[in-house]
Amino acid sequence: MEDGFDEFIHVPARLSIVALLAPAEWVEFRFLRETIGTSDSALSKQITALENAGYVTVRKERSGTTRRTLVRLSDHGRAAFAAHAAALERIVRSARTESST
Amino acid sequence: MTPEDALREIRDREDQTTEAALGPVPRWYLVSATLLLCAACAIPDYVSDSLPYQAAGIALLCALGVISNRSRRARLRRSSYTNKSGLLVLLMIGAMIAVFVALRIVAALAHLPVPSTIGAVGMALTWAVTTPWLNRAMKATLRREP
Numbered sequence: 001m002e003d004g005f006d007e008f009i010h011v012p013a014r015l016s017i018v019a020l021l022a023p024a025e026w027v028e029f030r031f032l033r034e035t036i037g038t039s040d041s042a043l044s045k046q047i048t049a050l051e052n053a054g055y056v057t058v059r060k061e062r063s064g065t066t067r068r069t070l071v072r073l074s075d076h077g078r079a080a081f082a083a084h085a086a087a088l089e090r091i092v093r094s095a096r097t098e099s100s101t
Numbered sequence: 102m103t104p105e106d107a108l109r110e111i112r113d114r115e116d117q118t119t120e121a122a123l124g125p126v127p128r129w130y131l132v133s134a135t136l137l138l139c140a141a142c143a144i145p146d147y148v149s150d151s152l153p154y155q156a157a158g159i160a161l162l163c164a165l166g167v168i169s170n171r172s173r174r175a176r177l178r179r180s181s182y183t184n185k186s187g188l189l190v191l192l193m194i195g196a197m198i199a200v201f202v203a204l205r206i207v208a209a210l211a212h213l214p215v216p217s218t219i220g221a222v223g224m225a226l227t228w229a230v231t232t233p234w235l236n237r238a239m240k241a242t243l244r245r246e247p
Contacts (some may be wrong), residue, residue, distance in 0.1 A: 002150075010102065012110075015102070015110060015111070016114055019110060019113075021118075022111070022118075022156060024175045024178060025120050026176055027118060027174065027175040027176075028175065030172055031174035033194075035114075063171060085108070085111055088104045088107050088108050092105055092108060095104075
């Protein structure tokens with residue numbers, strides 16, 4: 001297996017979540033749900049798994065009468081995602097090199 | 102999922118977050134901030150000691166900005182912004198100040214009764230026109246992560 005490749009992140013549902021979180025300081029839970037097109041419970045399950053692995057942190061915020069849940073990538077999660085993306089790049093690059101030779 | 106598909110998924114999802122963070126400026130914010138900016142800069146024409154009113158106007162503008170930002174569904178990391186992003190903001194501020202000063206000077210030279218108001222209207226309109234453009238242009242200057 002390529003160095004840095006993270007099988008935990010590579011699960012499609014989790015990869016989508018982490019990729020959405022990567023460029024952001026934080027994103028709303030609602031945004032993740034609507035963008036990925038999944039249910040509250042399915043998303044919660046994945047977020048909890050990521051939280052338990054130390055990849056994301058979840059914060060609830062009250063703004064007037066509304067409440068919102070904010071999700072952010074932890075430093076550990078960000079490093080793991082960066083390493084995973086770099087590993088994917090290397091795999092694709094080496095596959096292209098092999099096919100061209 | 103193949104590595105190529107995964108990389109494509111990552112790029113697409115990152116773009117979606119950028120779009121959410123730098124999407125269209127809310128119309129209520131654009132209108133209210135334009136009016137407030139105009140009022141804060143025009144006030145010297147109507148009040149002798151205008152500084153407290155202008156300070157209050159700027160404080161209100163900042164508060165509006167904070168409220169508008171809170172309505173966003175995502176916020177980009179500071180490290181996503183590049184020097185070019187900062188340059189764009191500076192360019193916009195420079196354009197607003199230039200429009201205000203130029204119009205004010207022209208109005209004063211023409212002996213018009215409310216030079217600050219004329220400058221303020223020009224500046225506020227510059228802000229209203231360039232803000233949506235700035236948001237679009239900003240996306241092109243962002244740093245890709247990771």
